[in-house]
Amino acid sequence: MSRIKDLQKNLFGGTTSNARQFGMIFTLVAIVLLFQIWTDGLTLTSGNLIAVAAQYSYILILAIGMLMVIVAGHIDLSVGSIAAFTGIVVAKAMQEFAIPWPPAIVLGLVVGALIGAWQGFWVAYVGVPAFIVTLAGMLLFRGGNQYIGNADTVPVPTGFRQIGAGFLPEVGPNTGYNNLTLLLGLAACVGVVWREWKARRTRREMNADAAPMWISALRLAVMVGVIVFATLRFAGGRVGTSLPISGIILIALVLAYSFYTRNTVGGRHIYAVGGNARAAELSGVKLKRVNFMVMLNMSVLAALAGMIFVARSAASGPQDGLNWELDAIAAVFIGGAAVSGGLGTISGSIVGGLVMALLNNGLQLEGVGIDKVQMIKGLVLLLAVALDVYNKKQGRFSIIGSLLRQFRRDGPASPPSDPGSATTPDKARVAG
Amino acid sequence: MTDAPVLLEMRSITKTFPGVTALADVNLVVRAGEIHAICGENGAGKSTLMKVLSGVHPHGTYSGGILYQGEEVRFGGIRASEQAGIVIIHQELALVPGMSITENIFLGNEPRRRGAIDWKAAQRRALELMELVGLQEDPDTLIKDIGVGKQQLVEIAKAFAKDVKLLILDEPTAALNEADSRHLLDLLRGFRDRGITSIIISHKLNEIAAVADFITILRDGRTIESLDVRADGVNEDRIVRGMVGRELSSRFPEHTPHIGEVFFEVRDWTVRHPISADRLVCKGSGFTVRRGEIVGFAGLMGAGRTELAMSLFGRSYGVHLSGQVFKDGKEIQLRSVAEAIRHGLAYVSEDRKAIGLNLLDDVKTSMVAAKPSKISTYGVIDPVLEHRVAEEYRESLRIKTPSVDEGVTKLSGGNQQKVVLAKWMFTDPDLLILDEPTRGIDVGAKYEIYGIIQKLADQGKGVIVISSELPELIGLCDRIYTVFEGTITGDVPRRDADPELLMKQMTSTKKTPTP
Incomplete structure (x- = not known):
């Protein structure tokens, strides 16, 4: 057993937080092989792989941003609506004002940044939970899409389509x-x-x-x-x-954000905020700025994903980006992020997203209906997280579990209490 | 009184946590119908003993026996002890703020009729219980709308709803004002006259001397003595002597201080509570720290020491009202934690798990968390440098961990504390504020941490140590300020530091002239 563990650790260069990813990579391989056999080799053909890359790249782009949001301890439910909203703004701008496509892309990113600043303001500076802010945003920007587009589809010019449907x-x-x-x-x-x-x-x-x-x-x-x-x-x-060009954009983003989250001070601050916000604050981390930037970044990526989708489908429509947030969130959690924040990696989320994508693709190749695909995806998400919870309870590689043991162990210390919190206004009390 | 039958006897209770012995061979005898006080410094083991009694630490996790009403009992949890009539009322009240008095009294214990809650009966019974505890309120009033004193009475009424035989009150008057405290103590006397037994844990020695029949004193997890208040003519001084003990053992490394000039000064520091606008947690506090000096802050819990420290450290607590900070003769502004760190302040919090560490981090990440700029260029972290820094601290502070990649939760309390110290030493501070630096860690690790503190002082840094353990302050500090209710009540140099003197200054509003 320990030899296998050693091998696993060495092969994947991993610490405990990589253990779940390790499992997910095997799940991914298993899914690929399963469908490869089931579809008589259709899954791994060039045509299908190219289609998968083009079809799911925007979900994976969202997963990158969502990972950072979830690591910081938040959630973003509005990404699908923001994608749709940006799509229609960009499409309209090109159609009505004849803006060429390169500045239109910049415009889309600016729209995303403005929306992100709006949501980040409420989350970071006012202190409204991100769940609420982005639930509001989900309604707001979905409605905005239909308002601007008159609930109709707006086509986009050929040049623009390159980012979604183009090839090298x-x-x-x-x-x-x-x-x-x-x-x-x-x-x-x-x-x-x-x-x-x-x-x-x-x-x-x-x-x-x-x-x-x-x-x-x-x-x-x-x-x-x-x-x-x-x-x-x-x-x-x-x-x-x-x-596909969109695949190249995705790879570039994955590399850049992996580097950022792993190797920079800014990335580390996101994990610090999600792991223990108060401790991070007392270490000089600018809590509000981190939260603001994480929300802003998510919206910019959502805008990018929206534009890629519009480019691929050649038009922006009122139903664009529906339920994307759920796919992105599922990818992040399947990829090993903790619901309570502070844990998770970009690469894990990408693996999680690929699991979902290949599952989707394989089932569709087999002609399984969308109804059943959804049911299966739901169960996969539940099972992936349940397995992790179960493992923790069994005392195998357990991250949260080991923390809880630690708390119990230190009985004589006073119960953790925060002198700044409202419930215990007095100085933290000393047991004894 | 001494003829009354023994209600409760706890025999040689020993309770250990990994690395720490919280209780060693503790004995407690409580007779029926008395008020029995348990005294001891913070960390003496009072709460742990009560947790053993009430089943929070269930049978099997401690050694020794509990005899209750003449029979040996083995409580597996709080419910079991409550069924036996032992009810504990904690400092942090366990009431639901959005529910009414009646609802709270019967929470988890609702009178039922044919499956539904019988609110009529509950109301009737609630009124009886409220009269019993002297609470005049509409039973439909919500808990959040009544004061802390009345909330305490609701807790007691709740205990009576469960047919209590032994009532345990943990610091019942800590949050109460004079009048409420008096009412509560009268209530306890009334219970005694009716034959109900109470155990009271309190730091307010005057109250204990006034109300208790017997006093058991704990120190360092051991029973020191049991006093009969009437027969032995016990007064406050007598209790203090028992609590702090006579001898100061050689638990501290030898150290000759090299004290320089005053380099840090706080003047007229006034801070109010973050929520209640009329509550001042620091009232015009002023103090100085010299280079190479270890300055202690002594005070009971709630005195405002942590609040003072945290409000200085980048306004991390409360609302700043007035006050100035001078460093090396120049006034400095400390408006944010980042600014405080830049000015060479470091604050090691009293609760390393809740606010000191990110428990998901590994050792090396924790160590550099407060000043990552030192191991990075243009925001990109140099992993080799980070590793080297962490290894250096691991060696110099003798942190026991298989590697600096280990998660901090895998370390013992003492080693975790060293990691936190390393984290702040890495910021190159001039003034370190250490809040309860040795809480919850064993004697050996304490000794090492004292050594680290002394070494920091010898490097010319100022060190402030906030501690609830007087022997620690007296053994370690060159000078000790006493704090009571947000006011600095004394400034005692090492040669005059004496537990009884300090304890007096820590418990009185009157400024005792510095000897």
Whole structure:
């Protein structure tokens, strides 16, 4: 058992918080294999993979923002409505005022930022729970979409459609593959090798034992193998198709936000606020600003996702973005984030989102109706989180569980009480 | 009185928590129909003993026996002890603010008729109980609309609704004003005349001396003595002596202070409570700290020491009304925590789990949390540097952890406290405010933390130690301020520091002239 654990830890470079992701990656692989067999190999064809990437990239973009919102201890129910609202504003702007598409995209992002500032203001500075603020926003901006668009669809010009339905151009010699996608794949391979090498060097500088060489090699082999496979599939589709532009946007965002959440002070502050807001505040973290920025960022990403969706469907409509918030939230929780905040990773949320996406896709390929797909997705979400709760109760890798034990252990210390809170106005009382 | 039958006997109760012995061989004998007071400093084990008695710490988690009404009892939880007629009323009242007096009295114990709550009977019974405790109110009044004193009476009425035989009151008068306190104490005397037994835990020694028949004194989790108030002619001084003990053992590392100039001064610091506008938690407090000096703040709970510290530390508590802060002769503004950190202040909170640490973090992340700019460039964290910093503190503070990547919850209380100290040492402070730095940690770790504090002072930093343990302050500090009800009532240099003197200044509004 401990050998397996060691392997798991070494392979995925993980601490306890990665344990659930580890499980999710296996779930993902299992789902892929299951559908691959069930659909007679249809799941992993070039055409299907390209379609999945184009169809679900905007949900995954939302999951990035949602992860940060949930880590900070909030929730955002308004992302679908914000996406729809931004979509119609941008579509109308291009249709009525003949704004070219590049400034229209900037306009969309600005609209997202303004909406985010509005919601962030209520959450961070007034102190209204995000659940309420964004529930209000959900109604407000859904209504706004229908008001501006007259509850009608508005088409968007071809140039704009590139961000949702576009592909990398065909350049260079005819290799039978999309050359730019091949180059991207090559860059990704170099990237993971470089990262592994750097990680080993860092471990050495910390005077810690790096994982054995064969573990590194195995991990690299698996990752490079997956990248090569994906590259060939995405590059080898119908001529004129490749990794979709929206997929490239998604990858860029994942890389940037992963770096931000893991390696920067700002990212760390989000986790600090979600883990213990009062402690963060007493450590000099600007609580209000963090909350404000997290909400603002979410709305900007929602605006981007909305524009990508509109671009893909060539028009903005009143039903755009319906229930997106639920998909994004589900992805984040399946990906291992804690409901109480402070825990979760971008990569986990992406894995969670991919689980949902491939489940959706595979069931649809099999011709399972939307009704049953929803039921299955609901059960998967419940099971994923229930399994985690169960594991905690069993005392296996348990994050929250270990915290509770800790509280019980320190009986003689006084019950935690906050001198600033309203219920215990007196100084925290000393047991004894 | 001494002829009355023994109602309760707790025999050699020992209760340990990992790393800490909270109770060691404690004995308590309570006779029927008496008021029995339990005294002791904060952390002496009073509350733990009551938790053992009421089943909060169920049978099997402690050793020793409890005899109640002549029989050995083994309570598995609060419900079991309440069924036996033992009711404990905690400092934090367990009332639902949005419910009426009647509803609260019968909460969880509602009189029923054919499955539905019989509100008529409840109302009738509530009126009887309210008369019993001397509470004149409409029983339909909501709890939030009556004062704390009356809320306390509702709690007692609630206890009587459960047919109480032994009433335990934990700091019942801590939040009450004079008149309410007097009423409550009269009530206890009335109960005694009716044969109801009470155990009272209180810091207000004058009240205890006035109302109690017997006093059991605990110190460091041990029974020190049991006094018969009438027979032994017990007064306050006698109780204080028992509480603080005579000897100050060598629980502190040897230290020769190197005290420099005054570098930090607070003048006329007045802060009001965050919610009640008319309640001042700091009343014109002023104090000074010299370089290399360890300054103690002594006071009972609720005296306003934490409030003073937190309001200084970037206005983290209450509403600032007036006051100035000077550092190195210049006035400084401390409007936010970030500003306070920039000016070289550090505050180690009294409750490291609730507000001191993010319990989801690992050791190294916790250590750099208050000044991440030191391990980052343009906001990007340098993991190697972070690791190196954490390793340095792990070594110099001798923090016992398998690695700095370990979650902080895996560490013992003492080691967690060292992590918090490291976190604030990392901010390069000039003045460290340590609020109850040794709470809930064992003797060995305390010794090490005292050593760290002394080392910090020797580096020329000023250190303020807020503690509820007088021996700790006397053993550690170069000078001690006493605080009572938001006012600084004394400034006692080390050579004059004496538990009895301090205790007196901590419990009286009158400023005792500094000897």
